[in-house]
Amino acid sequence: MQNAPTRTLNRTTLMFPLALVLFELATYIGNDLIQPAMLPITQYFGVSTTLAPSAMSLYLLGGACVAWLFGPLSDRYGRKKVLLAGVLFFTISCVLILFTQNMSQFLILRFLQGSGLTIVSAVGYAAVQESFEEKDAVKVMALMTNLSLLAPLLGPVLGAFLISHISWHWGFVFIALISLISWFGLKQAMPEIKPTVHEQKTLPELFKGFKAVYSDRHFLSLAVALPLVVLPLMLWIAISPIILVDELKLSSLQYGLFQIPVFAGLILGNIVLIKVVDRYELGKTIFVGFPIMLLGAVIASTALIWPALVIPLLLVGLTLVSFGEGIAVSVVFRSAFASSELPKGTVAASMSMLNMTCFFVGIEVVRILYSHFHMAAYLLMSIVVILIWFTFPRRALIKEMQKRKKQA
Template sequence: MNPDAAHLWRAPRWALAVLLAVLGMLGPFSIDTYIPAFAGIQQSIGATPGEMQQTLSAYLFGFAFMNLFHGALSDSFGRRPVVLWGLAVFTLASLGCALSQTIGQLVFFRALQGLSTGAGIVVSRAVIRDMFPPAEAQKVMSQVTIFFGVAPAIAPIVGGLLFAHLGWHSVFWFLVGVGLVLWAANWRLLPETLHVAHRQRFAVRDLMRGYWQLCSDPRFLLLALASGVPFNGMFLYVLAAPAFLGHHLGLEPTQFFWFFVLNISGIMLGARASGRKAGKLTPKRQIRDGFLIMLVAAAVNLVANTFFWPQAWWAIWPLTVFAYGWALMVPVVTLLVLDLHPERRGMASSLQAVIGSTANGLVAGVIAPLVMHSPFALALTCITMLGVGLLSWVWLHRRWPEIGRAVQTG
């Protein structure tokens, strides 16, 4: 924690949470806004469904790759420069998407978007731990998750309206505007939270040593898997939204927002509950509760899709409950990850995001196209991904039972 934290931000804590949430939401916002325009883009530029899916996977793999460096760069040069450069590149990449005339151009600029947007997610986590002690950090992390949840709920509504009235290019022109506004806001408001004494020397050898320190720590890997892989249980449905919502549930693109609103409501309620439990329950208990809720929701979803063809009035609710359970436990897991190696919080945040976003990229480019044709296959894949995260947590719990045992205070 920065010893000068009390002097860096004098406004209310929630105001910093809003700034960091808006910064961190840029990644999912860039995905959800253009999903309602999928069919229109495909028809306009003559792309196949598989090629359109690659606009998602290119973005996610770009996100995963650059996350290897966002945190390390912020540990060396400060949080603020990495954020501002990331927003600048994102704005230029969005401009390229808006001007794209072929699928190849769109895939390229989507990858460039992915390379840049990770800066917001990675650095915002490090900023929270720079500024607050553990219990306060969990509350702020939960507030960030609540505000963060508003963007993906709004994004498909905005994207659907823009596409319907102005065409698909307007979706990316809108993201250009978002990038400009966020750059100006963070240039004006975001303080530099990394204390000079805490900066790490940026050198390839030191970088590799830091990566090895984290990657060779099984506690880090298991915690990252426990939080990152279950997220894909619900993210799979976001990626498969055109097929799941449009084909299987028979919804129009302008009706997609119901799916996003309900799932984001689950995330917001879970994050709010997580914040209220900070300093009252042990992290281990809270993580257990989150996994139990996700397991019940995923099992109900699988059983229902085994015996019935999905209908919109019931098929979305298990995913909403799943999202609640994930949001209940993920702020706690994230803080446990950041505190394993306090001197490398930026790098730890990066590698945690890399594991999650690599899984996202595999789901987008490989798994989703294979299973989106079948509601049962989607449900089975969802519970399988949850199983990976649950097994990772159980292994960690048995091998290092002291992790997460104490209530975090201060």
């Protein structure tokens, strides 16, 4: 375990998560600002528009492929050193993409940029969980989520502006600048969380921790709830440019405006979570969030029956999906993270790899199915993903909450 003095939430201790969320914002904008521009980018490189979602799936896969490294490294050498190195690597990769000459080079750089997602989840989130008391950590995570949601709120609109008036290249310049500012903020505000002598093991020994983590069925049952709660909205981000612009013939600006109420629902859900987390047993909001998500997915799917109402039905349904995610996701993360006693860098990295692998597979499956079933592929996949939570992950959560009661 790391030497991490638990701190209470105040203006001084809040500076570290604010600096971290600025980098998280950069990694999210690295997707949300670029996705609206992917159709013009495929045209720019002279390739099929069906490759547009691959820019996001490879971005996520890049994060999954390096999570195994960053988590154990941060356990061994300290969170701060690894986090700062990762932020700098992400910044450099955003600059290098400006010089790509073809789609293959572009996708390779997108893969490398995905490391930023892992730096946030496997190192940054672990440091936040270790630095704050349990319910303060949930509040900080919810607050960070709200601030990072500026990316999906503003990203599509800014992306549409780039398409219409400037060039997609400037989007990566903007992302690199945000990332660099975050690097300076983290250098100043992030606490030094150094490993104990007990954790000074060889890297092969540290990697064995992954086997122990993934052998814990209870942990896996809790951890799989995180991709389940996030995947419906993640799939929407990846596939929505094709659905809204190609299939439903909205303009780039209309595409951007459509996303605002959807992600406003996520922000509202996080605000509700912050307000109620002290009143109820940790985990209760998850039992509310998933049914709301299921209701939203069903409403959105009725657009397949009433095509004349496709826009309002999608809008209402997806807003409910995002609201349900907002009141559940931070607690889902905490429940899984706290359920394992292994080094937290390894635990966070294991969760990150699981999440991003699920995101990559989900996006690629929907991308392939879309060519045959169009919008129905996304809508029905979302319902299936949400329904999975009502099986073994729900039972694992009930078991974890009963265990907490006995310990209390």
